[in-house]
Amino acid sequence: MDLRTRMERRRRDTDGLVVDYEAISPAAHVAEPVGRGPVFETLLDHLDPVLDGDLPPDAYVWGPPGAGKSAVITALFAHLPPRRSRVGAIVHTATRPRPDRESPVSFVYVDGRTATTDFGLYHAVLDGLVDESVPTQGVPTEALVERLRDTLAPPSRRAVVAVDHVGEPETYSLSALADRLDGLSDSLAWLAVGRTHPTDLDTPAKPVELPVYDLGTLADIVTSRAMSGLDAPVLTHQQCRDIAAWADGNAHDALAALFAAADRATDCGQSTVTDATLGRALDEVPRGAVPLAQVLTLPPNRQRVLRALLEVDSDDRASVDSTADAIAADVDLSAGTVRRYLYELADDGVVERVRADGPTSGRPPSRVEPRFPTRVFRRLHGRGAPA
DNA sequence: GATCCACGGGAATACACGGATG
């Protein structure tokens, strides 16, 4: 991001203690992740064959939630430009291409949370490879596959495709992903990113582990984000360490807590974050919650349902049905659709159903409780996709 | 006209409980 857009955003965002919500957002990644140098080295070594015009083997980057998997992969692929090619501009020569002159390998990052169908997956890969616009509807999936094969046909082009968030409830499993990509072309290598230990997955892909952050590194991350997103020193170094200790290695949770603390302090008109405010902020961030980025990449109507859920009176939340009725009155959807969304969101862990006391007869109803950092969502929802 | 996908709606199934039955 250049200086001007950054200044512009700061002016727009300045709000109490917070000068840049994006900078403290648990759903946003920075260009230079803190404390992940060794993993970068490992991944660069892995990609080494690209320098000779070859493809690396398929790989699987894995680690626990909040270990910085997405942070590392997005930063890495941001440094490896996609080298888009125009289909009509491929120069066919009688001689072999000179791989030592310029790497013909393209790098494409795909967010598995938005590419959840075959069509969506192929569309995302193709869209990252070519300049021309790729149809979003109206063409059969097979047409995209054909175009991908053409684009990757020798001698023109090779690609390394990173697919993030593999193995979540709504995303491709590693085996399903491999199934889609392996048969596509010999000119494509993939790099999947997920949480599950590779021995539980039966994959030939080369594993690359991201261990959980240690306390010191996580404290550095919190401090660094606080410095770029908050006004002056509103948090003490000790408070940053407290947040890191509370988060227990999970950078997402740490940043959600930092965000919640700054936002809460702002609401209270405080000029610094007091220990009491920090304590209450930590209490309101659910542990082991769904990552905010997952919530913010849900389809728009589902996000609207979640936003409306936060405003439903306690009285109306006695059952899924009454909650859906209350939300449907607020959002332009039928109660039936809202009800189905709530059950689906509960299935994905975005909300939780908890048994409630209901009428004496029949199966007892459930209350619907958010399982994501609601204060952060409230603030970031509708501000556009995370960078 | 073909295609993908979000919505809407409803059928099928699961669950909880009280009361009947053996």
Added chain:
DNA sequence: CATCCGTGTATTCCCGTGGATC
């Protein structure tokens, strides 16, 4: 006492429809 059954509600599953796009 253990089990079965009926009733009422919650939850899951599935498919048709229509908008948007090509």
